[in-house]
Amino acid sequence: MPHHVRGVIARAKGEPVAVETIVVPDPGPGEAVVKVQACGVCHTDLHYRDGGINDDFPFLLGHEAAGVVEEVGPGVTDVEPGDFVILNWRAVCGRCRACRRGRPQYCFDTHNAAQKMTLLDGTELSPALGIGAFAEKTLVAAGQCTKVDPAASPAAAGLLGCGVMAGIGAAINTGNVGRGDTVAVIGCGGVGDAAILGSHLAGAAKVIAVDIDDRKLATAKSLGATHTVNSKETDPVEAIRELTGGFGADTVIEAVGRPETYRQAFYARDLAGTVVLVGVPTPEMTLELPLLDVFGCGGALKSSWYGDCLPSRDFPMLIDLYLQGRLDLDAFVTETIALDEVEKAFERMHDGDVLRSVVML
Known part of the structure; x- marks a missing residue:
């Protein structure tokens, strides 16, 4: 059955975001539903809200996230329910000219979930960077889920999903x-x-x-x-x-x-x-x-672009260094906030007081 969960929505250019109920469909072929545990507030989310990326409103914001796989669709073999994952916006295709030349970190055909998450009235949402993780659950392509050691703090691990990895x-x-x-x-x-x-x-x-x-x-x-x-x-x-x-x-x-x-x-x-x-x-x-x-x-x-990273290679390595005490990801977590505090976090960005506000779910 589809999931009804709360998510942070930007409905129009420059307008304050709001927490609304969204509908997350069951995962289709090659897709996964992830229960989000933490998601960093990135400047890119603010760019989406302000129309600096494109005009495909309404947006479901959030993309620097970590969580647990809840369901997977047909054909998914790399992750399974219960896996702790970092979400990424580079789900490599394996078929483009970069991938065929052994350079998947430059994949030219990265992909997202085929199905759309929606508002209750059926309005389709545009998930930020194909993720949309300011939500209790989100639907992504399974290739956007990178399994890492579950001993890592979700607040710190999720930041590898964008800015820190970049x-x-x-x-x-x-x-x-x-x-x-x-x-x-x-x-x-x-x-x-x-x-x-x-x-x-x-x-x-x-x-x-x-x-x-x-x-x-x-x-x-x-x-x-x-x-x-x-x-x-x-x-x-x-x-x-x-x-x-x-x-x-x-x-x-x-x-x-x-x-x-x-x-x-x-x-x-x-x-x-x-x-x-x-x-x-x-x-x-x-x-x-x-x-x-x-x-x-x-x-x-x-x-x-994204630190020229290959998530399947770089995320587990960096999490291992974090757990060994050699990579201080916790230093980037300035504060933890609730889902309904994202707009205030955008305001704090302008003051330069935070490296990252992290939404905990």
């Missing part, structure tokens, strides 16, 4: 940060701090955190930054060069998504260094760089 992956997967490297991270929100943590985990010798907020820089230092730069007070390019012997960093990770900070990242790297863009720009933004500088600096300019 940051760690930007350092480890996209940036290929290694032992002894110098790294600069511009923007110390949740994703930037995760990139700092990932760089520290990878063995970087020097990790320079750049932000305009001293509170965020203090948090960055607690997560592995060796040096901090307040770019409101100091030219960040000059500061990064000074801290790296005048050369620039081996890898600069831009976690803001603005042309100004991208230019800073470009000029703050060493010759043959790497720039990784993991901050998400808005559609109207453009970037202008002298082509001779692009040629003369060499190296690589990369974009990191």
Whole structure:
């Protein structure tokens, strides 16, 4: 029988979200119903509410989630009821040109559940990133469920579903940060701090955190930054060069998504260094760089989509490191809240006081 549960709905652009009753159908072929235990409040959810992603209202928000598989549909073999899983928005297809070349982390045909969750009147919902986890239960493609060790805290584990994985992956997967490297991270929100943590985990010798907020820089230092730069007070390019012997960093990770900070990242790297863009720009933004500088600096300019992660590979590994005490995911959980406090959590995002508010169900 279909499940009637509570979920956080954004009905129109810019309007406050509300908790409403939604209908979750029984899982069809290749699908799973997951009982959500925890879901982080991500900036992407706010972008959905504000119409910054698309106009397919109403949205069922939430996507950084962990929970327990409750039911599976026909043909599902990778997970079963009772499995503790992290939800992901990269359910690889196994058939596209990237998958066939052994690069499933770049899958070009990721998929979601075929059926739609609805409001009580039958209105179809658009689940955020194909997940929709600000709800007591959600319907996803079974490939969006990654089984991990159930000893992990759901509040911490769920954050790997988006922002924390994006940051760690930007350092480890996209940036290929290694032992002894110098790294600069511009923007110390949740994703930037995760990139700092990932760089520290990878063995970087020097990790320079750049932000305009001293509170965020203090948090960055607690997560592995060796040096901090307040770019409101100091030219960040000059500061990064000074801290790296005048050369620039081996890898600069831009976690803001603005042309100004991208230019800073470009000029703050060493010759043959790497720039990784993991901050998400808005559609109207453009970037202008002298082509001779692009040629003369060499190296690589990369974009990191979901930290270039492969959930089946990366989530279990990172959860194991968390359980060993080597990866402090709990540090990203600033507060736990109820389902009806999501709108207040959006307001707190603007104040810069939280890394993540996490809805507990």
